[in-house]
Amino acid sequence: NEDLFKNIIGHAKEYGYVFQSSEIYDGLSAVYDYGQNGVELKKNLREYWWKAMVQMHENIVGIDAAIFMHPTTWKASGHTDAFNDPLIDNKTSKKRYRADVLIEDWVEKIRQKIDKEVTKAEKRFGEAFNKEEFLATNQRVLANQAKIDEVENRFKTAMENEDLADVKQLIIDLEIADPISGSKDWTDVRQFNLMFSTEMGSTAEGANKIYLRPETAQGIFVNFLNVQKTGRMKIPFGIAQIGKAFRNEIVARQFIFRMREFEQMELQFFVRPGEEMKWYDYWKEERIKWHKAIGIAQENYRFHDHLKLAHYANAASDIEYNFPFGFKELEGIHSRTDFDLKQHEIHSGKKLQYFDPEINESYVPYVIETSIGLDRLFLSILSDSYKEEQLEDGSSRVVLKIPAFLAPTKVAVLPLTKKDGLPEKAREILDELKLDMTCQYDEKNAIGKRYRIHDANGTPFAITVDHQTLEDNTVTVRDRDTMEQERMPIAELAAFLDKKVNM
Ligand code: ATP
Secondary structure, eight states: OHHHHHHHHHHHHHTTSEEETTGGGTOOTTOEEEOHHHHHHHHHHHHHHHIIIIITOTTEEEEOOOSBOOTHHHHHHTHHHHOEEEEEEBTTTOOEEEHHHHHHHHHHHHHHHHHHHHHHHHHHHHHOOOHHHHHHHHHHHHHHHHHHHHHHHHHHHHHHTTOHHHHHHHHHHTTOOOTTTOOOOBOOOEEEEOOOEEEESOSTTOOEEEEBOSOSHHHHHTTHHHHHHHTTOOSSEEEEEEEEEEOOOSOOOTGGGSOSEEEEEEEEEEEOTTOHHHHHHHHHHHHHHHHHHTOSOGGGEEEEEOSSOOTTOSEEEEEEEEETTEEEEEEEEEEEETHHHHHHHHHHOOOOOEEETTTTEEEOOEEEEEEEEHHHHHHHHHHHHEEEEEOTTSOEEEEEOOOGGGOSOSEEEEESSSSTTHHHHHHHHHHHHTTTSOEEEOOSSOHHHHHHHHHHHTOSEEEEEOHHHHHHSEEEEEETTTOOEEEEEHHHHHHHHHHHHOO
């Protein structure tokens, strides 16, 4: 799977989906740029989300808040004091790590050891049953499992009690070595705030430290009353937002899974206190349906309900996706109570209440949040779509089977040759189709090579204009996934394609 992931990353670069930021200067770690195909896929994902959330719900509206916010916002939300990762340095390599990730990696290694033992035992079981051997394996597996539980509990307790010395001790007790130098000589663990800061205003007028928002949610909370009043919204109602967020992540790995600058698509749904569990269940259901409707492998999604809750939540669940490196969080669904609005009331001195005419009462609403990283969603689609196929004729191809409604380019229009008026005819077709969908004209290379390139780009249909086209106004339409070609009158193309490729 590691190789597969490398191939996916390579493909993303080769076909203009994702580039390393500032690549000519050797890149900037955990920052990425989207290329000509990536920007289209991203745009389509945004649109799919926005349509499902805002257009399809009459009680949900959108906003676009600024990235910079008043610094007190982050005091109120808890980010200034508590948005931290525990860091540790290796004294030999001088490399910096997240203590929780070092421990997580250790746990993962033991897990893999268990899996290996179990697989081996199962295989041996079929060959020759040896009771002692079986029991010994069983005991080792149980002991390792117990060890994992013990380590996870100790880490959790240490973090809850802010006992950073014990986190360091745990790393020493587990004999965790620096993956680079192999050294086990660690510094103390300290907390590191993940927010990026900068200065606003010139020094002469007194500069103020401000932050790049680490989440888009707070822009919604501080605008809660503005939207409710001007939009005459009645509870329950929601505010949706798509925008950039910034986190100074320490561990930069796994490509666009964990970035320092990324994009979030968030909904904050305001409900009557006491009704939050009903809406929490409703949104869990809605969101998983939305994911599954994309049409990629259904078994790659699962819920992970949180037992340990963040300070603001009374229920939380992640939708996880089976990335090439395993099941990981794709979207978070939280019941945030009235924590954020209450905090903003305290820090701003302004009332953030809603008068509910149905029960004749004013209250601070409770909030259900759904929050998804657009870049992670992008990665899930890319990973799922990437296929290396062996064909019947012995050749092979790489194809991106991106669902057609999300594909960057919907149709490639290809004249079979560069002469005999075929290019002109092809352009005529393209000029008609481009009013309704993204198209690409391509006359370079032999036709077979061109099909492969557009397969690799993820373009679901290729239209070929040949000499017969000039006689009877028909073209062939090639399906990316089946590679089958169908002859069709030009007059029927637009309607045929529109049904297949548009959202
Ligand atoms: P993680 O535990 O993976 O760091 P998180 O629990 O901190 O994620 P949230 O604060 O719940 O994440 O953010 C909501 C969503 O934003 C996540 O589900 C994820 O899709 C996305 N996200 C968060 N951090 C990043 C990041 N550094 N890069 C890309 N996407 C991110």
